[in-house]
Every structure is written in structure tokens, then in C-alpha cells.
Amino acid sequence: EAQVTQNPRYLITVTGKKLTVTCSQNMNHEYMSWYRQDPGLGLRQIYYSMNVEVTDKGDVPEGYKVSRKEKRNFPLILESPSPNQTSLYFCASSPRTAMNTEAFFGQGTRLTVV
């Protein structure tokens, strides 16, 4: 089944403790991205990657890191989480070819930083 898988689905952590949220897609998509969703602010892009080893900042990259060492995986790293990073996070992938640009989303990771 074609899907984008995020782990964990739920996470409660303490301020300053490094964490990684994993994202994996099995559709051989070149494009992957991370979003956060907050009440009243909607979905905002954190980082995106057009291909392996190619990443770029979205609208709200501060406090986050990403890496794209292989096509299927795009982990989101919070080196020193803070309470303002409490949010619902989504990973997405897309082929982004001339024939197919549909975006597919993971089920989300609800992160709480205390």
C-alpha cells in the first residue's frame, strides 16, 4: 500500500531533550516536506526536500533540522525542543513530475514539549 509513515504518532518530551520524528514513504517520490499545524495558524511548511541531499527552508524553519540521505526517508530533528514547538506535525511526499504532482500526507505526530 502506498503510504507516508510517521513515527511516533504521539510524543511528550521535556524542554531541551533532543528528539527525532521519522518519516518514510514507499512511493519513490523525490519531493518530501514537513509541516506543522497550529490552531488559528493553519498548516505551515518547516522544510522541504526536492531530492536526496537537497533540502531548503520553508516558512518556519527555526529550531528544526532535516536530512535527506536517502530518497525514502526525511527525518525531522529538534535539537533542543521548546514549548512553542508543541504542535501537530505532518510529513508529505509528492512525485512532482509534469504528469503527477499530487501530495500525500502522513497521519501526523502530536508533539507536546513541557
Added chain:
Amino acid sequence: KQEVTQIPAALSVPEGENLVLNCSFTDSAIYNLQWFRQDPGKGLTSLLLIQSSQREQTSGRLNASLDKSSGRSTLYIAASQPGDSATYLCAADNYGQNFVFGPGTRLSVLP
């Protein structure tokens, strides 16, 4: 910078009604426009994708139209059902940049 708005913010209708959700975007140089459904606390499910060269797409009771020149897209839901209750998001894709999402329309279909 692309900005996407959606009207109305919330909508409550009785079962069986036909309804229209509106999406507006400021930069007409989009690659595509995609409509999503999101249930509370859940992920996004893709409903319809309209490529920039297309005018509309249909899937079952859903029909989405795109007018790039006016910066508008509409999602038409025919014969609404309680199971259609969710938040509906549109996203404009400026290729090479990101998907810019609207704030969503929260739909409640009352039995």
C-alpha cells in the same frame, strides 16, 4: 508570496443539501491546486487535484473547479451526508516552492 484564503470559515447544513466551499489565492502562477479533507486530530486525505491546465475535476459527489485568472477554486459537494463533516483545506502549489494551505472550512452536516 502566495496567500490562500477560504470562505466560509465554518458551515453547518442539513443533510442532503448541495454546498460550495471557496478558495482564493493571490499568485496565479500555480502548478496545481489540491483539495484535502481532515478529520479532527487526523491526517490529510487528498480529495481532488486540479492541474494548472485543467478547469475542473470530479470524484463521486465532489466537483472542484479552478479559475487561475481570477485566483479562485471552488469545491462543490452534492447531496451532503453526515459523514462529510470534516475540515476541508485547499492548497496552492507553486512548483519549486511549497504547498501553501488555506485556513480551512469546517463543515458540519446535520442528520
